[in-house]
Amino acid sequence: MAFSSWRQALIQRLPALLVGALALVVLAPMLVLALAWRGDESEVWQHLADTVLWTLAGNTLLLLVGVGLGVLLLGVGLAWLVSTQEFPGRRFFDWALLLPLAMPAYVLAFVAVDLLDYSGPLQSLLRSAWPDFSGLNVRRAPLVILTLSLVLYPYVYMLARTAFLAQGRTLLEQARLLGLRPRQAFWRVALPMARPAIVAGLALALMEALADFGAVSVFNFDTLTTAIYKSWYGLFNLNAAAQLASLLLVLVLMLLGLEAAARGRARYAEGSSRPSQRRRLPGAWPWLLTLLAALVFAAAFAVPLGRLLYWVATSAWRDLDQRYVGLVGRTLMLGAGAAAVTVTLALLMGYVRRHRARRWVPAAVRIATLGYALPGSVLAVGIVMSFSALDRSVHQWFGIGPLLMGGVLALVLAYVVRFLAVAHGSVDAAFERVRPRLVDAARVLGASPWQVVRRVYVPLLTPGLLAAFLLVLIDVMKEMPATLLLRPFGWDTLSVRIYEMTAEGEWARAALPSLTLVLVGLLPVYLLMRRIRQANR
Known part of the structure; x- marks a missing residue:
């Protein structure tokens, strides 16, 4: 009986605990960067100061x-x-x-x-x-x-x-x-x-x-x-x-x-x-x-x-080959995966913020959405150092690894931390349009919290969730520094291709992936303009 009540209490507190854990995940790279000053890099800093x-x-x-x-x-x-x-x-x-x-x-x-x-x-x-x-x-x-x-x-x-x-x-x-x-x-x-x-x-x-x-x-x-x-x-x-x-x-x-x-x-x-x-x-x-x-x-x-x-019409169209298809596929795969995880976490934060009256929850939500202010290069360094420390600990205790470094997980985590605020803004706005009386009616009829989310919130929030998914997808596709620093071997994307071509002065060959990103980027701008017109009316 005691175990059953303890499990029920844990299930009720689990969403709020997950939001708290998410805030710690966002804070971890920043704390790791602060700890980096324990290392003596005086020679490097002297070289930088002199140059x-x-x-x-x-x-x-x-x-x-x-x-x-x-x-x-x-x-x-x-x-x-x-x-x-x-x-x-x-x-x-x-x-x-x-x-x-x-x-x-x-x-x-x-x-x-x-x-x-x-x-x-x-x-x-x-x-x-x-x-x-x-x-x-x-x-x-x-x-x-x-x-x-x-x-x-x-x-x-x-x-x-x-x-x-x-x-x-x-x-x-x-x-x-x-x-x-x-x-x-x-x-x-x-x-x-x-x-x-x-x-x-x-x-x-x-x-x-x-x-x-x-x-x-x-x-x-x-x-x-x-x-x-x-x-x-x-x-x-x-x-x-x-x-x-x-x-x-x-x-x-x-x-x-x-x-x-x-x-x-x-x-x-x-x-x-x-x-x-x-x-x-x-x-x-x-x-x-x-x-x-x-x-x-x-x-x-x-x-x-x-x-x-002009570049695509005159010469860059020749790059429409199997390699370019692979670049687009990997870009969409990373973007869709990161967007799905990010929107799910944003949905969790929006729900907990309204239904878990704990004083620390609003602060945890603010910390979790702080990642949008962090440059991709800063996130990349913090995540690499965090994962390296975890891999060393796992290898020291269990003799296995590395488990985290060199994979897609670090890159997806950087995307989630970086763009969680983008998804949260759209999802939170969608939550504001849900009438509280509908939620109260579902509870009166005996629906559990998870049933309320699945049968009331998700159908009503679908437009906001789709908008958040699209916004995060486009931002992930355009993100360059985090992708450049954290991508696994063989996981080049459109933004990485643009960097490689521009670094060599091959402007024309960078045109095709650039045009793809611009045209795809018009989708969230269109949604934004439509929302502005609706607000004006």
């Missing part, structure tokens, strides 16, 4: 500052224009300016280098027109910052646009009645009210910029992310790579702290129910606004997509 350490730190900070200013300028500016101004093509650009979300940063990077480099079409045209033109070196910080800004500004644009639309017409009219000009009303009323949304989008963009590996590699722009890879595969020193990764982790945690502090001090107010009335500027200003939006859209999406299509 590239200050350049790495300076480049990383320059990238954060530059990309931060770039995404704010593009994201907030474009969001304000499409929300408050009337100009030709506004309805098209309203959703088209989100399409750069489907363009991986490393794809835009190698297209930009191909078009703008010394041997590219632009500089070749300039040399033919002006024989004295000596050429420009495009592999420098300004173009790196511009490239990442063009890819990442939709994070700020999307949230700022929603915030501006939610403000309505009344507040701006009151500002005008108080004597403020339109420009003053923007700086003193609209922008401060939209600040929490803008800060949230800025934090996402900066964390993506900090985690970037592919784009900076194409430009040969060394940052802490590339240093981790070079320490691992160049110096063959995993402990030094872990110490570098811990520095990058500190920067990420600082960004998260600043974003949380900004949100904590924010005060929200309800917007007007009256929709905002868009202004039409006099003279040629509307056409100048159209030109501005068209230039951003062309540089961030249309021109890169056209270049990829």
